[in-house]
Every structure is written in C-alpha cells, then in structure tokens.
Amino acid sequence: MSDIRDEVVEDRGVIKKIQLIFPGYHGYRINEDLRDADIILKDELYKRMLGIIDQLKGGEAALVRNGIFKNLDLLGVSRSKMQTSAENLKHHGAGYSGISAPVRVTTQKISALYDLDMKIFDQIQSLESSVRAFIAGCEAGNLDIAKLQGVNAALANIDDLNNSRDRLLYGGV
Template sequence: MSQGNPDIRQQVEANRGALKKLQLLIPGLRGYRSKEDIRVSDELLRNQAADRLDRVKKNLEEIRRQLASSNDLTNITTIGSLVSQVQGVSGEVRHAAQGYAGWVAPITINEDKLNKLYDYDYAFINSVFQLEEATSPANLKYDSASPNSIQASLGELGRTLGDLKQKWSMRMETIEGIALK
C-alpha cells in the first residue's frame, strides 16, 4: 500500500479462528466470510484514522490554550473552527457506513467494491497522517510575541482540512459509482 503501513486485511485473514476458516470451506458462507473480513479490516482502519484525527484535535486545542493565555483573540476563532471541523470529521469517520447491503438493496456491495472502499480509506488515512504531522508541536508553534506568525499555518491547515473533508464526502459516492463527473 504505502509508507510501510500494514494492510490490515492480511492481519485479519491471518487471525481467523477455526470457525471462520471452516466458513470459508462452505460455498454459501465463503463469500459472506470474505466480505465480513474486509468490513472488519475497513472498520479497524477507519478507527485508526479517527484516533489520529482526535490527536489532531488535541494538538489544535493545545494551540488554542496558548492563544487564550496570551489573549490572542484574533486567531482563537480560526483555531476554534478548525477544532470543531476536525471533531466533526472524526465522528463521521468513526461511525461511517461499512458497506453492508441487504438482500434487496438498490446498490449491491460486492467484494470488489469492499476492497475499493478499503483502498480508498487507506489512502484517506495517509492524508490524516499528513494533517497530524502538520499539527504536531514540532511543526505548529505559537509565538505570543508575534501572533500573526501563526496565521499562514492556520490558513494552510484550513485548506488541508477542507481537502480532507472533500475526500471523505466523496467516499461512498465514488465507491458506489454514483458520483457526478
């Protein structure tokens, strides 16, 4: 996949118990088990992304505390908006649909679509890693002697977060093939 991050699907397959391995041998259950394993992998991946977004929020809240203690009201609104947006995206990611499709669903979610969903979420988490890195204490610093110095960084974070939110909003539409082109 990328950057030395493991493909969780392989770990889920390796950790199958005896019952799950038996299900793979039964024709009616084989497809169900394979799809369910991909769903589990995707959920684990999304939870990791949400955890990282929670760290981004924590980093931004630390900067907000510094702004408040310096009475910097110019930047506190901007950082508050970023915190709120990150919290919203984190919740959406953590509680997103897993690609279930009932017997008579209008859109079928087959194994290929589930794998695409996983790949999409995997690429998304790499964007989350970049956002986390950008908000780390080593990269996002506030200097109370020069309050305007953080504005460019906050503007860039706003654009990066906007791109991240756009990627997330296109997730299911892209996977289901119903996105407008």
C-alpha cells in the same frame, strides 16, 4: 501502517475458517473480513483525528498563555470542523456485504473502500504535519493565519475523500 486486511485474515478463528469451505459462505466470509479490516482502519482514523483535535486545543491554550486572543475564533472554527470530520469518518458506512443486502457490495468495492481509507490515512498524516507546524508557532506566541489555512486545506482534502465514499458504494448517489 501495515495492511490490516492481512491481519484480519491471520486472526480468523476455527468457525471462520470452516465457513470458507462452504461455497455459500466463502464469498460472504471474505467480504466480511474485508469489511472488518475497513472498520478497524476507520476506528484508527477516528482516534488519530481526536489526537489532532487535542493538539489544536493545546495550541489554543498556548496562545492564551501568551496573551494572544485575536483570531482565536478562527482556531475554534477549525477545531469544530475537525470534530465534524472525525465524526463523519467514524460513522460513515463500511459497506454491508450480506447475502440479501439492498445494495450489493462486492469484494472490489469493499477493497476500494479500504484503499480510500488508506488515502485518508495519508491525508491525516499530512494534517498532523500541518498542525504540528501551526502549534510550534502558537507555542512561540504567534498565531500564523497562513499555517491555520494550511490546516484547513488539509482537512478539506480529508473531507473530499470521505465524501467520495457514497459515490464509490452506490455509484453517484
């Protein structure tokens, strides 16, 4: 995935370019552009997670078509956890860089948030691979618990990274 931060900088309009000239706005504009890039990336992460959830639903339907009902509840639990993770990704704070914000979020912190979200992006790609392997088994009529555990482990990695956001922003809250 290309670096969205560069795309946001390239898409600056006239007013945003003028803001860069004024000393009081220069740092603010740079921080807001970084924050916008992180928000765009988080939206993409959320969309990918929803796509993975849809794939799991397809795997569940394939199992039902093949008459496999045992342990479907485990798949439902995984799907529910994945939905929760997706919502957490979508709604987690991006770091406000305002002039009088209660917690100062520096350019370095906002960049670190973006880098964290790129790590989550990489983990989502790993999750997609795990889900594809699991679904291939479902379509063949096999609910492979070990592969489902691999899906859950990949999801746990995403949750761990996302939960580190507050520590990054607020220093151990």
